[in-house]
Structures are given as C-alpha cells and as structure tokens.
Amino acid sequence: xxxxxxxxxxxxxxxxxxxxxxxxxxxxxxxxxxxxxxxxxxxxxxxxxxxxxxxxxxxxxxxxxxxxxxxxxxxxxxxxxxxxxxxxxxxxxxxxxxxxxxxxxxxxxxxxxx
Amino acid sequence: xxxxxxxxxxxxxxxxxxxxxxxxxxxxxxxxxxxxxxxxxxxxxxxxxxxxxxxxxxxxxxxxxxxxxxxxxxxxxxxxxxxxxxxxxxxxxxxxxxxxxxxxxxxxxxxx
Numbered sequence: 486x487x488x489x490x491x492x493x494x495x496x497x498x499x500x501x502x503x504x505x506x507x508x509x510x511x512x513x514x515x516x517x518x519x520x521x522x523x524x525x526x527x528x529x530x531x532x533x534x535x536x537x538x539x540x541x542x543x544x545x546x547x548x549x550x551x552x553x554x555x556x557x558x559x560x561x562x563x564x565x566x567x568x569x570x571x572x573x574x575x576x577x578x579x580x581x582x583x584x585x586x587x588x589x590x591x592x593x594x595x596x597x598x599x
Numbered sequence: 600x601x602x603x604x605x606x607x608x609x610x611x612x613x614x615x616x617x618x619x620x621x622x623x624x625x626x627x628x629x630x631x632x633x634x635x636x637x638x639x640x641x642x643x644x645x646x647x648x649x650x651x652x653x654x655x656x657x658x659x660x661x662x663x664x665x666x667x668x669x670x671x672x673x674x675x676x677x678x679x680x681x682x683x684x685x686x687x688x689x690x691x692x693x694x695x696x697x698x699x700x701x702x703x704x705x706x707x708x709x710x711x
Contacts, residue, residue, distance in 0.1 A: 516697060527703035528643075528688070541698060576642065587633060587645025588690075588699060 491577050491591035499599050503565040506594045508577030519552055519562050520576040567598045601625055603691045605702035612679050612709055619675045620705040622689030626670030631692040634663055634674055638685045679709040
C-alpha cells in the first residue's frame with residue numbers, strides 16, 4: 486500500500502493567496518483527519534470525516550479554512566485568503582472508523598505564507 | 600476542553616540509560632490512549648493503542664502502562680539507544696467521539 490499521500494509537500498505563497506492541500510487516504514480507511522502542527526501548540530485537530538461526512542470541524546480556526554471530502558479517496562483543505570500565521574505543517578491521517586487502530590499519517594504539507 | 604498533557608517536555612539521556620515519560624488525560628469518557636513515535640523529518644508512527652485499565656504493552660525495549668481511573672499512562676524505554684531519539688506523542692480518544700487529541704510530546708535525545 487502506498488500509504489497516505491499528501492500534496493504538495495512544500496508550498497510557499499504570499500499573503501492573500503488561496504492555498505489548497507490535498508490528501509489521498511489509504512484504501513479501505515474510512516476516517517480521515519486533518520491536523521496542523523505548530524511549535525506552540527503541537528498537533529491540533531482541525532477537522533475529521535467519517536465515511537466522507539464531516540463529523541467535527543470545531544478545530545477549524547476560522548471561516549478562511551474549509552475542508553471537503555467529495556469521495557472516499559480524496560480530501561482537500563483550503564485556506565482562502567491565507568495569512569502568515571497559517572504557516573505550519575498540515576498533516577492528513579486516516580484509519581478505520583472506531584477500529585481503535587492507529588492513525589496512519591501522511592508526510593505532511595509544509596506551508597509558508599509570506 | 601479536553602486536555603492531554605505530557606511531561607517532561609524534553610529529556611536528554613546517555614546511551615544505556617532507562618527512561619520514562621508521562622501522559623495525563625481526562626479520566627472520564629475514556630475510549631483509547633495511543634502512543635506515537637515521531638522522528639525528525641518523518642511522520643508520526645504508532646507504537647501502542649491501549650483501551651483497558653491496567654493494560655501493559657511492550658514492543659522490544661519500549662513498554663507502556665495505562666491507568667484510566669486516574670488518567671495517566673507511562674511510556675518506558677529500557678537501555679536507550681541513539682536511534683530512540685525522537686518525539687514521543689500520546690493521544691487520547693474520548694468515548695463519545697472519534698477524535699484523537701494529541702499532547703505536545705516529549706522530545707527525547709539519547710547521546711552515545
């Protein structure tokens with residue numbers, strides 16, 4: 486299995502631009518999580534989906550952030566407009582719903598907003 | 600607010616030393632406690648998932664215990680090696696959601 490695939494691995498953009506991060510989960514995993522990693526807060530849960538349905542988006546910082554999962558094999562996290570304080574590493578992780586199994590993480594997308 | 604706390608924040612030990620870290624989590628509405636190992640420039644990888652009070656799990660020189668009644672878990676590394684250098688994260692899953700809430704981690708550095 487290819488594992489969780491995230492793209493892009495690195496993105497540098499200017500303040501105000503739209504940023505779209507992508508995630509392809511492991512086949513058969515029906516629970517998908519978006520986390521943001523910063524030095525100050527560690528891994529923060531932004532949103533998670535079960536069976537393509539958003540279950541809890543209480544961690545999404547503000548309206549500039551949105552996430553979608555149009556099908557079982559693809560999810561996006563969008564920031565519009567981006568701000569310098571959004572600079573972080575964004576991780577996608579997947580697992581099977583309520584399996585008590587571990588999360589499998591992608592390699593992360595490092596975002597820098599200038 | 601569900602808070603997961605880890606201590607110490609960082610640890611420096613000599614090769615061969617044994618060490619342990621603590622994870623504290625809410626003792627009510629417990630579902631599962633995870634431990635992850637996170638090496639620099641890589642992604643977190645699962646070490647253990649524990650669900651039962653009193654659970655003990657072991658993988659090589661690394662082991663973990665769980666006390667759900669008082670809300671803590673310990674991770675032990677016996678005879679630390681330089682390759683054990685990493686950040687060790689714990690994560691708590693409450694009973695009524697599928698959320699996994701991470702602590703900020705313990706950064707371990709093992710010197711040869």
